[in-house]
Amino acid sequence: MNDCFFYIYNEIGYNLILIKNEEIMKKLILSVVVTLFLTTAFAAKKTPNNxxxxxxxxxxxxxxxxxxxxxxxxxxxxxxxxxxxxxxxxxxxxxxxxxxxxxxxxxxxxxxxxxxxxxxxxxxxxxxxxxxxxxxx
Missing domain, CATH: 3.30.1150 (Fusion Protein Consisting Of Minor Coat Protein, Glycine Rich Linker, Tola, And A His Tag; Chain: A; Domain 2)
Known part of the structure; x- marks a missing residue:
């Protein structure tokens, strides 16, 4: 099993967190992608009903x-x-x-x-x- 390393930069504490578990990394990436899709869906300008x-x-x-x-x-x-x-x-x-x-x-x-x-x-x-x-x- 390959060990994947994922670094997260925490701006508040100015430190790096190392994530070694591959499953946690997949969930984190998936949650980031879902968040991006949701924000673009809600931020999209709707055409007015004229x-x-x-x-x-x-x-x-x-x-x-x-x-x-x-x-x-x-x-x-x-x-x-x-x-x-x-x-x-x-x-x-x-x-x-x-x-x-x-x-x-x-x-x-x-x-x-x-x-x-x-x-x-x-x-x-x-x-x-x-x-x-x-x-x-």
Whole structure:
């Protein structure tokens, strides 16, 4: 059996430590390699998730569908509604929820958007989207 010698320089104590055992040396080298991989994995810069810029065609298509709204006589002021949709496997819009208490707005949004075929292919099946709709009086 070959004896391997491994020197570690300890900066704090300014001394050299001699490691003679081959098994300890392998574990030490393995732990150094694992530490290097982990630090590079955590330090790697992640690309930002910039979906708002890529969904421009989808937003235009949804706004085109919603711009045909009738005049809502019950609106005393401008109303902003948060709408949550999902896309099914037929590339159709499914309205999941709205945050409005006005039933006529809720009914209009759901009836206008539900099961409308989305020609923009930016959102795939199973993907969701949350957006705001502003209704003016």
């Amino acid at each position: 979906e708002t810029g890529t969904l421009e065609a989808t937003y235009k298509e949804i706004s085109k569908l919603l711009n045909n709204f009738p005049s809502f006589s019950g609106l005393d002021q401008d109303v902003v509604v948060k709408v949550r949709i999902a896309i099914n496997e037929k590339n159709e819009i499914v309205v999941m929820s709205t945050n409005t208490s006005d039933e006529s707005l809720n009914y209009y949004i759901k009836n206008t958007l539900n099961y409308q075929k989305l020609s923009a292919v930016e959102l795939g099946a199973g993907k969701g989207l949350i957006f705001l709709v502003k209704f003016t009086k």
